[in-house]
Amino acid sequence: MxxxxxxxxxxxxxxxxxxxxxxxxxxxxxxxxxxxxxxxxxxxxxxxxxxxxxxxxxxEHVGIRTREMGRYIFKALTEGCTLNEALAGKAGGSLATVKEKDAVAIARAMAGVFGKLKAEYKPKKDDKAEAARTQREESLEIEQLAHFSQEEVNAVAALTETCRTGGKAPAKEQLALLRKDIKTVDIAMFGRMLAAEKAFNVxxxxxxxxxxxxxxxxxxxxxxxxxxxxxxDDSGAGHMGVSExxxxxxxxxxxxxxxxxxxxxxxxxxxxxxxxxxxxxxxxxxxxxxxxxxxxxxxxxxxxxxxxxxxxxxxxxxxxxxxxxxxxxxxxxxxxxxxxxxxxxxxxxxxxxxxxxxxxxxxxxxxxxxxxxxxx
Structure with missing residues (x-):
C-alpha cells in the first residue's frame, strides 16, 4: 500500500x-x-x-466539535429530554427532570472529562434569576473546543440517563467517557488534541x-x-457601507x-x-x-x-x-x-x-x- x-x-x-x-x-x-x-x-x-x-x-462517523456539551447535558436533565434531542434543538420532553443545582454538578463532571471547564458559578444574593441562569450555564462550558466522536457522545448520553435516575453526579469510575476505538472520519483526518488526556489524542x-x-x-x-x-421621496440611501x-x-x-x-x-x-x-x-x-x-x-x-x-x-x-x-x-x-x-x-x-x-x-x-x- x-x-x-x-x-x-x-x-x-x-x-x-x-x-x-x-x-x-x-x-x-x-x-x-x-x-x-x-x-x-x-x-x-x-x-x-x-x-x-x-x-x-x-x-455515526462524523464528530461534534464544541465546548458546550455541558450546556446540552444540563438542558437534557432539566427539560426532560434525551441528550440527542437536546443536541438536535428539541425543547422539552417526557422524561423525569433533575433539579438545576444537581444538573449543574452532573454536567460539570461529565464535560470536565474533555477539557478544563470555565470557573464554577457561585451565586450572590443580588443576582437576578435570568442573569444567574446565564452565568450558571456558562460555567458548564469547556475553555477550548473539544472534538467528540459519536462513540463518546453515546457514552455521555448513556451516563446522562444513569444520572437522571439517581439525581447525583457520577462517580469517578463512571467518568471513563473518552474512547480510543473510535471510527470518526473528521477526527481521523484532522486529528484531536486533549492536553490533559494525551492517551486519547489522535x-x-x-x-x-x-x-x-x-x-x-x-x-x-x-x-x-x-x-x-x-x-x-427617494431622498437617498437608507444604508451605506464598504465591503472588501x-x-x-x-x-x-x-x-x-x-x-x-x-x-x-x-x-x-x-x-x-x-x-x-x-x-x-x-x-x-x-x-x-x-x-x-x-x-x-x-x-x-x-x-x-x-x-x-x-x-x-x-x-x-x-x-x-x-x-x-x-x-x-x-x-x-x-x-x-x-x-x-x-x-x-x-x-x-x-x-x-x-x-x-x-x-x-x-x-x-x-x-x-x-x-x-x-x-x-
Whole structure:
C-alpha cells in the first residue's frame, strides 16, 4: 500500500471574500515579494467536514466539535429530554427532570472529562434569576473546543440517563467517557488534541496547506448602498457601507497518510476508502461559506493532480513564486507551471510518484476515476 497521497488543486474564485481577517478584509500572504489572497486551512477543513458530502458518510462517523456539551447535558436533565434531542434543538420532553443545582454538578463532571471547564458559578444574593441562569450555564462550558466522536457522545448520553435516575453526579469510575476505538472520519483526518488526556489524542492523517492565489492580487473595495423601501421621496440611501473582496486562482495542497488514516479508523478499509472519496469530492466541490450571500462565489476545482507513492511528500507552491503571467490563459499557464515543476522535482530527486488528474479545461479525467486512483 502506498503511504502518501498528495493532491494539488487549482480553483478559480470570482469576486469573493471567503475567509476574512479581524478587519473584515480577505486574508492574504506575501509570496515572491507580492501579495496573494489566502484561504486558511482551518476555514477549508471546516467547510469540508460540515458539508453534506461528509454527512453522507454516516452520522455515526462524523464528530461534534464544541465546548458546550455541558450546556446540552444540563438542558437534557432539566427539560426532560434525551441528550440527542437536546443536541438536535428539541425543547422539552417526557422524561423525569433533575433539579438545576444537581444538573449543574452532573454536567460539570461529565464535560470536565474533555477539557478544563470555565470557573464554577457561585451565586450572590443580588443576582437576578435570568442573569444567574446565564452565568450558571456558562460555567458548564469547556475553555477550548473539544472534538467528540459519536462513540463518546453515546457514552455521555448513556451516563446522562444513569444520572437522571439517581439525581447525583457520577462517580469517578463512571467518568471513563473518552474512547480510543473510535471510527470518526473528521477526527481521523484532522486529528484531536486533549492536553490533559494525551492517551486519547489522535494524530492527523491529512495535512492541509493554506490555499493562496498563483498570481498577485489587489484587494478591492465595493461601496454599496441600500434603499429604504418606505422612503417614498427617494431622498437617498437608507444604508451605506464598504465591503472588501478579491478574485483569483488558488493553489491548494493536501498530503494524506493513507496508512495512518486507516489506523485511525481502526483498520476499516471500506470506511477508509469512503472517507478518501468524500474528502476528494469535498475538496473539488465545496467552497467556504464566507460572504456567499453577497458574492455567490461557489466554484468547483478546475484542475486536480493526485500523486500516490512512498517518497517524501512535497508542496509544489514554488511553481508560483514569480506569479502567473497575465498574457496567457492564466489557468492553462498555472497548470503548465505546476506540471513542469513536478516533472523537474521528480527528475532531480529521483521520485517515482504515480499520478492521475482531472482537467475541466480539456474535459479529461473524472472525479470517480480519481477517487479510485487515490483508494489504491
Amino acid at each position: 502506498s503511504d502518501f497521497i498528495q493532491l494539488h488543486v487549482l480553483t478559480s474564485y470570482p469576486a469573493s471574500n471567503l475567509n476574512r481577517d479581524d478587519l473584515g478584509r480577505p486574508k492574504s500572504v506575501v509570496m515572491g515579494n507580492t501579495t496573494r489572497l489566502r484561504i486558511s486551512s482551518q476555514c477549508l477543513k471546516r467547510a469540508w467536514r460540515t458539508s453534506d458530502i461528509f454527512q453522507n458518510i454516516g452520522a 494524530e492527523a492523517a491529512v495535512q492541509v496547506a493554506h490555499a493562496m492565489t498563483v498570481h498577485p492580487v489587489t484587494v478591492d473595495d465595493d461601496f454599496f448602498t441600500a434603499v429604504d423601501d418606505l422612503n417614498r 473582496f478579491g478574485a483569483g486562482i488558488f493553489y491548494l495542497y493536501l498530503c494524506i497518510d493513507r496508512g495512518l488514516l486507516k489506523h485511525n479508523l481502526q483498520g476499516d478499509t471500506e470506511l477508509t476508502n469512503r472517507a478518501l472519496a468524500a474528502l476528494l469530492q469535498a475538496v473539488a466541490q465545496v467552497s467556504p461559506s464566507g460572504k456567499q450571500n453577497s458574492f455567490g462565489s461557489r466554484a468547483y476545482a478546475s484542475y486536480i493532480l493526485a500523486e500516490r507513492g512512498n517518497d517524501q511528500p512535497r508542496n509544489l507552491s514554488v511553481a508560483y513564486l514569480d506569479g502567473v503571467s497575465k498574457k496567457q490563459n492564466i489557468m492553462q499557464e498555472a497548470i503548465k507551471l505546476l506540471t513542469e515543476t513536478r516533472a523537474n522535482m521528480n527528475t532531480v530527486y529521483g521520485q517515482t510518484f504515480e499520478s492521475a488528474e482531472i482537467n475541466t479545461l480539456t474535459g479529461s479525467g473524472s472525479l470517480k476515476e480519481l477517487a479510485a486512483f487515490i483508494a489504491g
